[in-house]
Amino acid sequence: MTSDLSTSADASTPPVFVTGSAGHVGANLVRRLLKDGTRIRVLLRNEDNNRALEGLEVERVFGDIRDLNAMRRAVAGCQGVYHVAAMISTIEGNRAYRRKVYECNVLGTRNVLQAAREAQAGRVVVTGSFSAVGYNLDNPSAPSDETMQFYPMERTMPYERSKALVEHECWRAVAQGQDVIVATCCAVIGGADYFPSRLGRTLCDYTGGKLRAYVDGGFEFVAARDIVEGHLLCMHRGRSGEKYIFSSEYKTISEILDLFEEVSGVPRPARRIPSHMMLAFSEVASFYLSRFHPDFPQRFTPGAIRLLKKCRHADTGKARSELGFQPTSIRAAVHEAYAFHYYQRNVITNPLAKRPSESAVRQAESSLANQGIPVSPGGGSM
Numbered sequence: 001m002t003s004d005l006s007t008s009a010d011a012s013t014p015p016v017f018v019t020g021s022a023g024h025v026g027a028n029l030v031r032r033l034l035k036d037g038t039r040i041r042v043l044l045r046n047e048d049n050n051r052a053l054e055g056l057e058v059e060r061v062f063g064d065i066r067d068l069n070a071m072r073r074a075v076a077g078c079q080g081v082y083h084v085a086a087m088i089s090t091i092e093g094n095r096a097y098r099r100k101v102y103e104c105n106v107l108g109t110r111n112v113l114q115a116a117r118e119a120q121a122g123r124v125v126v127t128g129s130f131s132a133v134g135y136n137l138d139n140p141s142a143p144s145d146e147t148m149q150f151y152p153m154e155r156t157m158p159y160e161r162s163k164a165l166v167e168h169e170c171w172r173a174v175a176q177g178q179d180v181i182v183a184t185c186c187a188v189i190g191g192a193d194y195f196p197s198r199l200g201r202t203l204c205d206y207t208g209g210k211l212r213a214y215v216d217g218g219f220e221f222v223a224a225r226d227i228v229e230g231h232l233l234c235m236h237r238g239r240s241g242e243k244y245i246f247s248s249e250y251k252t253i254s255e256i257l258d259l260f261e262e263v264s265g266v267p268r269p270a271r272r273i274p275s276h277m278m279l280a281f282s283e284v285a286s287f288y289l290s291r292f293h294p295d296f297p298q299r300f301t302p303g304a305i306r307l308l309k310k311c312r313h314a315d316t317g318k319a320r321s322e323l324g325f326q327p328t329s330i331r332a333a334v335h336e337a338y339a340f341h342y343y344q345r346n347v348i349t350n351p352l353a354k355r356p357s358e359s360a361v362r363q364a365e366s367s368l369a370n371q372g373i374p375v376s377p378g379g380g381s382m
């Protein structure tokens, strides 16, 4: 995998700096940049799961975005920054947890921007979140565009508030003359999902028969390769000081389960739990878990259910018309994700779960190969 991805990197140009490179978006972004022949310096945390970077020829620096001096050392000599790192969460958490979300996301972004500014590292593309984009209060499912401001007057998750404040940090930096663009991301699905992500974990749990019911609602989903493309478009064609929303498609949870059934052959759950009932149940469970076991994985948190209930749609017109963004499909992204978890992570163990179909593998192969991720069916050595 190493040589395929790294041979064309030009050693004479300064590296591009990428934070969050071990995560889902970052791992896909790094592969695409390597494939394009870009020299990369990645920020990692020593003690964490950095499998996504194994075997890749990238320059590694270690540090935490909460540490300004570490960011100054990390970005020195780079030209171009993708600030992808963030602490993703859909729980309320206890006081210490919420403080960590704030410090990683808001202060961390402030540090990365300041360090990049001091180092004259050029354009910074910051990954934003669709949950920090506002919506029509009278009709939440009407498409939201970049002009709609985050609405802070209702119950929101600490993560959502933090991502809204991340944008404030960006616009403050722009006001100081810095070249910053926000690439707004929706719920990501796709390959190179090493942690795995929330959706990737749900797909694996689904194939293991652990998903017995589902809730109403839907959201905007983005294929990993589309959000990567969006970041590159921002870097090369975006207007400084602007925000662009990148999404592939709106899907209901029921439609996502149809796709899970299609890729895995495991029948989808028929039982639908109305979101108001699920919300009541999850409020109780989450109240206890958030306070006493904040690191316990919760699937349907009140915050996530509230978000799904709104059935929010995205208007990607600005990214399409200004940047030429052309999203692909969530169906293909689910096939890629399944092939990745099946062959690379070897976690699809249910004997009822089918091998990714030939056409699905071919489809995944071509798009994974486009990202520099080789697929070898049956081998586990993708």
Ligand SMILES: NC(=O)c1ccc[n+]([C@@H]2O[C@H](COP(=O)([O-])OP(=O)(O)OC[C@H]3O[C@@H](n4cnc5c(N)ncnc54)[C@H](OP(=O)(O)O)[C@@H]3O)[C@@H](O)[C@H]2O)c1
Binding pocket: 019, 020, 021, 022, 023, 024, 025, 026, 043, 044, 045, 048, 049, 063, 064, 065, 066, 083, 084, 085, 086, 087, 088, 104, 108, 127, 128, 129, 130, 131, 163, 185, 186, 187, 188, 195, 197
């Ligand atoms: N995934 C989605 O569905 C989604 C939706 C909307 C927006 N986004 C945005 O997309 C971006 C990437 O998300 P993702 O899905 O790739 O997340 P992810 O898989 O959880 O990866 C997050 C990365 O950020 C790093 N990070 C977190 N806190 C850090 C800190 N204090 N110092 C250094 N690194 C830190 C993590 O490093 P460690 O490995 O060391 O923990 C990890 O590599 C985020 O900005 C997120 O807000 C994602």
